[in-house]
Amino acid sequence: MTAGEMNALFRKNAALCVVLAGAGLLSACGTAFSPKGDLSSPLAPQVQALVDANRAYPRWEDFPKAEPVPEPVQIAVQVNTLRVSGGALAGEAARIDWQTTGDPATFVADVQARVAATPVAPASAETLAEIEARMQAARERGRAPPPINRR
Structure with missing residues (x-):
């Protein structure tokens, strides 16, 4: 075999190892999410009843209804109301003496x-x-005490 054939064989084997390892990891993830519990537990019937009762949730009927889009006339009235109240506020702010005179x-x-x-x-x-x-x-208070004479 030549060096090129050896490299190609090595690459194929490496790719096969990566694919097999990935498949093994994905199959392990699949089993990790399977809902298996202790059926001998005293809470198992209650848990299963809760799961069965809420299996269909959420339903479209449970979502709030969308509000209807307001008419352009209603929007124009609200905009004009904001303009008037904004003008009144600007007038009040203009009357404030902001400088000491x-x-x-x-x-x-x-x-x-x-x-x-x-x-x-x-x-x-x-x-x-x-x-x-x-x-x-x-x-x-934080100062260290004087050293002790050891002689």
């Missing part, structure tokens, strides 16, 4: 008064010095 000092005083009137949580009221003191105490 008054005295900046008055604006600052007003904001500070609103902030002062809002109750603050005790944890938020801690000063930076209190926070630093707590952090330092935690660092002190």
Whole structure:
């Protein structure tokens, strides 16, 4: 035999092995999905009754009916309603004063008064010095003790 014939024979044998292995794997998958159960189980009759009762589900009658397509006049009415309400909303937004046009000092005083009137949580009221003191105490607790003199 020549080298070409040897390669062809090898390829054919390799292809045959792949086909046989694939067929074996597919047949194993087919048996894995076969519904076999323990018929001596006390729940087997109940399970079989449930399976038989629901074998025909879902049926087309169980699906919700499609809503009819609205008429073009109904769609036009809804679009015009949205346009009118959108125009009213745009008018309300246009009346809002988005920029502070008054005295900046008055604006600052007003904001500070609103902030002062809002109750603050005790944890938020801690000063930076209190926070630093707590952090330092935690660092002190985390420091290793001095070495023991073993002599």
